[in-house]
Amino acid sequence: MNYDWQPLLLTFQLALIVTLILLVIGIPIAYWIAFSNNRFKYVFETLVSMPLVLPPTVIGFYLLIAFSPQYAMGHFLESALGLKVVFTFTGLVIASVLFSLPFMVNPIKAGFQNFPTALIEASYCLGKGSWETLWRVILPNIKPALLTGVVMAFAHTIGEFGVVLMIGGNIPGRTQLASIAIYNEVEALNYQTAGVYALVLVVVSFIVLFLFYYLNRRVLRIF
Amino acid sequence: MNKLTGKIVALETSPHMSMVDVDVDGDVFCSIVLETPASAAYLKQGQPVTLLFKEAEVSIGKNLSGLISLRNRFKGTVKQLEKSPILTKVFLEYKKGQVVSIISTRSAQKLALAPGDEVEWLVKTNEVSLLNEV
Amino acid sequence: MINLRLKRQMQTSRGPEWIDLDLSMASGGFVSLFGKSGAGKTTVLRMLAGLIPPQEGRIEVDGDVWFDSGRKINKPIQQRKVGFVFQDNCLFPHMTVRENLAYACLPGHHDGIQEWIGLMGLSGLEGRKPHQLSGGQKQRAALARALVGRPRMLLLDEPFSNLDRQARLELQDEIMRVYRKTRITMVLVSHDLWETFRMSEMIFVIDRGRITKNGSPDEVFVNNDLSGKFQFTGEVLDICKEGVVNILTLGIGHQITKVVAGDEEISDLKVGSMVIVAAKAFNPLLFKI
Numbered sequence: 001m002n003y004d005w006q007p008l009l010l011t012f013q014l015a016l017i018v019t020l021i022l023l024v025i026g027i028p029i030a031y032w033i034a035f036s037n038n039r040f041k042y043v044f045e046t047l048v049s050m051p052l053v054l055p056p057t058v059i060g061f062y063l064l065i066a067f068s069p070q071y072a073m074g075h076f077l078e079s080a081l082g083l084k085v086v087f088t089f090t091g092l093v094i095a096s097v098l099f100s101l102p103f104m105v106n107p108i109k110a111g112f113q114n115f116p117t118a119l120i121e122a123s124y125c126l127g128k129g130s131w132e133t134l135w136r137v138i139l140p141n142i143k144p145a146l147l148t149g150v151v152m153a154f155a156h157t158i159g160e161f162g163v164v165l166m167i168g169g170n171i172p173g174r175t176q177l178a179s180i181a182i183y184n185e186v187e188a189l190n191y192q193t194a195g196v197y198a199l200v201l202v203v204v205s206f207i208v209l210f211l212f213y214y215l216n217r218r219v220l221r222i223f
Numbered sequence: 224m225n226k227l228t229g230k231i232v233a234l235e236t237s238p239h240m241s242m243v244d245v246d247v248d249g250d251v252f253c254s255i256v257l258e259t260p261a262s263a264a265y266l267k268q269g270q271p272v273t274l275l276f277k278e279a280e281v282s283i284g285k286n287l288s289g290l291i292s293l294r295n296r297f298k299g300t301v302k303q304l305e306k307s308p309i310l311t312k313v314f315l316e317y318k319k320g321q322v323v324s325i326i327s328t329r330s331a332q333k334l335a336l337a338p339g340d341e342v343e344w345l346v347k348t349n350e351v352s353l354l355n356e357v
Numbered sequence: 358m359i360n361l362r363l364k365r366q367m368q369t370s371r372g373p374e375w376i377d378l379d380l381s382m383a384s385g386g387f388v389s390l391f392g393k394s395g396a397g398k399t400t401v402l403r404m405l406a407g408l409i410p411p412q413e414g415r416i417e418v419d420g421d422v423w424f425d426s427g428r429k430i431n432k433p434i435q436q437r438k439v440g441f442v443f444q445d446n447c448l449f450p451h452m453t454v455r456e457n458l459a460y461a462c463l464p465g466h467h468d469g470i471q472e473w474i475g476l477m478g479l480s481g482l483e484g485r486k487p488h489q490l491s492g493g494q495k496q497r498a499a500l501a502r503a504l505v506g507r508p509r510m511l512l513l514d515e516p517f518s519n520l521d522r523q524a525r526l527e528l529q530d531e532i533m534r535v536y537r538k539t540r541i542t543m544v545l546v547s548h549d550l551w552e553t554f555r556m557s558e559m560i561f562v563i564d565r566g567r568i569t570k571n572g573s574p575d576e577v578f579v580n581n582d583l584s585g586k587f588q589f590t591g592e593v594l595d596i597c598k599e600g601v602v603n604i605l606t607l608g609i610g611h612q613i614t615k616v617v618a619g620d621e622e623i624s625d626l627k628v629g630s631m632v633i634v635a636a637k638a639f640n641p642l643l644f645k646i
Contacts, residue, residue, distance in 0.1 A: 323619065
């Protein structure tokens with residue numbers, strides 16, 4: 001049997017990139033939500049969590065509209081920056097980042113909110129600003145929350161279907177992810193190929209989550 | 224702790240000490256303190272004060288005769304006795320109130336103290352503290 | 358001179374109340390803010406540190422204005438250079454003792470670390486993480502960390518309250534030693550009469566956000582109406598009835614003494630009560646040592 005590994009590779013590539021981007025933008029977003037006194041932070045907090053409740057197709061639909069070259073923003077992106085979003089890998093990344101945002105932000109936000117205020121105050125009293133306090137005091141102490149965010153975002157991106165189908169389409173080698181490939185194979189009655197894809201996803205997901213729980217208990221507790 | 228209230232009626236002072244006479248219902252008590260009117264403003268005639276002295280500083284005498292250096296020497300009536308192996312607590316009726324004395328049980332037996340006995344109770348001047356009644 | 362004029366609303370178990378006080382203290386002194394919990398003393402300390410702003414008022418330290426609501430001045434906490442020792446030790450849990458101290462130092466100014474580790478009796482423990490230390494060791498490390506950056510004053514917020522008696526006395530001695538050596542301004546917040554009395558030069562008694570009494574420990578705590586010259590403050594450690602009297606064990610300074618007392622004298626005392634022990638000056642016997 002000759003399997004096409006492209007959809008699986010593309011899935012993991014996407015998950016990795018999305019997780020890295022989410023880590024970089026998730027920390028400041030979570031920090032702002034956790035520590036800001038701004039009245040609008042609740043609006044923002046709600047928006048971040050919207051993907052948890054909305055059907056993926058709703059998000060996919062709005063993104064498709066937003067980025068489609070027929071509408072203002074998509075047109076601007078394409079004509080001014082030469083950036084094609086719809087039915088491209090870039091589109092998949094943008095959609096996945098938005099869709100997995102709560103999975104990264106919420107655990108980190110909880111980590112920040114549960115962090116003892118007194119330790120932050122102690123750091124300020126020692127003459128350190130909020131940036132240095134974040135890097136040297138808070139983040140090293142909320143590693144479990146960071147790891148939870150990373151694993152959840154990664155795992156959730158692997159498991160995406162609706163959003164990526166809407167925005168990415170189903171272009172083999174470019175936007176066809178494992179979850180979509182499985183659907184295709186089943187539709188074409190290629191149960192064996194679908195089974196192999198599915199098994200790989202199950203095994204990899206199991207390993208990732210297993211390592212996460214193992215590390216969380218055994219290693220990260222010892223600081 | 225025994226507490227009696229009275230009024231300062233006389234003062235005799237030396238550079239660091241005072242002998243204070245305090246009138247309690249007609250009896251005059253003496254107290255020596257390491258204060259003078261200059262260091263403690265309440266040391267003045269007519270000032271109401273409370274006399275404080277521990278029970279164990281109160282001695283009891285029956286049929287006392289001869290001279291004794293103790294200046295604070297007053298009549299009282301034994302009201303009640305509370306005995307323990309070593310010490311005995313003697314409750315005395317004095318004026319309108321009560322004075323308590325703690326003496327050794329041996330002495331209590333030697334004096335054959337019993338409720339109703341008329342006795343004299345004594346306390347040394349240097350054992351009496353003064354508390355300013357504001 | 359340190360001048361504080363502070364107004365701020367606080368939430369208490371009795372509902373909202375106002376802190377409204379005005380106090381001055383000499384720099385280089387040991388000052389205590391004494392009062393019951395909920396009196397507002399910690400809030401005052403936090404306003405001085407810059408952890409929270411007063412709603413109205415002015416904070417001036419040696420001519421330097423840290424806060425002035427009228428002129429909209431609020432010096433950030435990082436620039437106030439205060440050392441703060443919290444009730445619960447606030448050592449960073451992921452750092453060793455040495456790393457905690459190093460965190461407080463400016464880059465390249467790590468020379469004081471070893472000295473403070475030695476002074477606080479932490480030699481041999483510098484490689485340990487906070488969870489490997491006893492309560493007393495943690496507070497000593499927190500004290501060292503607060504001091505290693507050479508603050509201009511040290512603020513102590515109930516630093517002894519979670520320690521056992523022995524550790525508490527040790528830490529008090531440690532702080533007094535530091536104070537005598539450095540003459541750094543110390544501001545202690547405490548609800549414990551004994552430690553306040555023992556350590557402070559000047560005491561402000563705070564009740565419901567206001568200063569009710571202030572002065573030297575003697576002026577504030579000792580009943581000057583009593584003529585006894587032989588007078589100490591102590592803590593009741595044990596009460597034991599023996600026949601018609603009671604034997605009280607008292608902690609006075611570092612000494613344990615026993616005193617005989619009548620029933621009515623101890624009627625409102627219990628273990629932990631603070632007492633003034635007074636005797637006529639004629640009674641004590643003296644022996645040369």
